[in-house]
Amino acid sequence: MAGPGKPCAGLYSFLFEYDTPRIVLIKSRKVGLMNRLVQLAILAYVIGWVFVWEKGYQETDSVVSSVTTKVKGVTVTNTSELGLRVWDVADYVIPPQGENSVFVMTNMIITQNQTQGLCAEFPDKTTRCHSSENCTEGYVGTHSNGVQTGKCVAYRNSTEKTCQVFAWCPVEDDEHVPKPAFLHNAANFTLLVKNNIWYPKFNFTKRNILPNISKSYLKNCKYNAKTDPFCPIFRLRDVVESAGQNFQEMAVEGGVMGLQISWNCNLDKAASYCLPKYTFRRIDNKDSDHTVSPGYNFRFAKYYKNAGGRDSRTLIKAYGIRFDIMVFGKAGKFDIIPTMINIGSGLALFGVATVLCDIIVLYFMKKKYYYREKKYKYVEDYDLVCLLCVRICSHSFLSLYLFLLPSISLSLCLSRRKRINMDVVHPFFLPLKEAWKLY
Template identity: 50%
Template sequence: MTKTTCCCHGCLSCFFDYETPRTIVIQSKGVGLLFRFINFLIIAYVFGYVCYLQKGYQDTDSIISSVTTKVKGYSFTNSSNLGPHIWDVADFVIPPQGENSFFVLTNAIITPRQTQSSCPELPTTSTICIADCDCTEGFSDPRGNGIQTGLCVNYSDTIKTCEVQSWCPLELDVNIPEQALLGAAENFTVLIKNSVTYPKFNFHGRNIMSDIVNTSYLKRCEFNRQTDPHCPIFHLKTMVSEAEEEFQTMAVKGGVLGILIDWTCDLDWWGKPCRPQYTFRRLDDKNPTNNVAPGYNFRFAKYFYNSDGKETRTLIKAYGIRFDVIVFGNAGKFSIVPTIVNLGAALSFLSLTGAVCDWVLVTCTRRRHYYLKHKTTVLDDSDDTTESLSMGTTYGTH
């Protein structure tokens, strides 16, 4: 038999061979305990954290949501500017419909019967004057209230200011009412209708649940975390109190309150029914050490025409609470693909156990040199050359 034939025969034999790693059993209580302890930690991580807490056996989907709101209530005021006045939903909910939010008027500075005319500008360092030459006709200050006419007129018995063309009389917004004009808004109620969808699982849900809520129930229910946590009708005071705020204090300068609806759901048959969870939180900054421009306010006007056909308006600087409805959550349902992927990825950590124990054996133990001798085999190049020559002689003999 030639050398070539032997090599080919050897390759065919190697193709049908199976090799297995050599196992060395080391009877060491310390290393054995370490090995079992690491295995226990990995298995606890896999089934406790990955499977139970993180639900690694589930596929997940993100929420799609829509929200509508309807506020109810009315209030009576008697101020020097407006006199006796009834405020209803059309007055204190601005605008009537918003995207996932609504604003409730709680306080206001009202300037009635404004007309397009000329009047003295409010006194500031740039508007106080002595003579007409101190005023510039046509000048417009972006922080002012109108366009200067070029005249210096009396603002009071002691102060003169530049006259402006504007809506007169000008608004005086320095002194905010210390008591909220519409403090009774704490008794207003809001109905929140929220519909959600998890398209991947073909799941549709509403916070007005057919198995709990019906028409007669809506007429008498009121949200209470302990006694009625599924009612979609909320008192404004209850929501502000849940956010650890005082309604009458917040109503003076306004603010922003978040209504958080959590739709985190387990859609497996063994999971709990998918129900929304409500929480409330103040979202605007109320840091007492940095109280520049606190609260929430804006201006709007109501326009009229008097008997002479002249346009007039009532200007309202509105302070109030803006309620932002924030819907979030995700849903999970059993799926074999994430189960295999997550379990396989987590169980792959078991291969680290042997590496850690080997490192401890050859590094930290008293007999580390003995263990290292039996675990590793060192081959010298010269031995390999001698063996090759020997094999060549053998092939030649055959």
């Protein structure tokens, strides 16, 4: 039967050829030692990393968390603008409750007795003018405090002129931020963090106020990484300084601090071993040269009626520190399914040692051609070989076909059944009847 054509040779080989592994024992110290070292490294990886370090025998679950906060502290200020004033939680915590965060006001710019009317805009490069021709009626810039009227007027009885605007007057002057911070004593305020966690897959719950913590302890404790690592009450200065920042510098323009609570629990152990770990870091970018509006600030107003019955307000630009409480964690517990999966994966990795050693032996060693000959063996279809043998034996031009037939084919054919004594009957003159018996 004619073989397949060249275009179909690849498909023919794919469909009608089969590869099976062959075990060859090679006695070589180098290869044998390398094989054992690779297997030892794989075994160390599976046991040490997968099972001991990563706990590959456990089913895992991510934490579900809720956080509530409470700030405490009182301070007093005495300024020419506000006089003697006491500041408590209701004054400096804005808003009273946030979602996993709390804002503590540390500095402010206050603009009192604002009413709606006409006044000069705050001077900058876009609002300064020499005459009304420099002002556009109805114009509102990005940083405008109001709508321009088209007139150029003196700014607060000075020689400097700016465009007139319809706005809340007098307009805010936020050019100079108070230093030191208005509420610099906020460094001694305290923050209570109450955190409840839940691992739904294991139905495991816990809170950061541990069962062994009493009310008397909570009234006096302050968090300290060494002496009181599980106290849930934090002094604001300690939080900022634990992140490598200076509280008084940060209090001037504000910023964002991250209070991170980590819950990494091994539920194969007792629940008492599942404990929170607190870490702190600054989240915002304090580099004023590479950010717009550095720090953290916003504006709010307090509205009232003045003596004349007009709507008035006190505008406050509040600077402060926002504390974001971020909870993350993972719990693990023994489960047979991930255990068997990781064991199977580890056993499969042992095949890497065999592949690596085969590459070294067959492509890089001096006797690579000798090893290739022992490693690979090509076998023809057994039935096809014997069929060709019988046809050749029955053909009148036997010598020509025997010349074309590989010697190994005749040998395989004659070994399938009983052999004929070749000393008596030469294969060139083997009768068709005897050849058929061989088949």
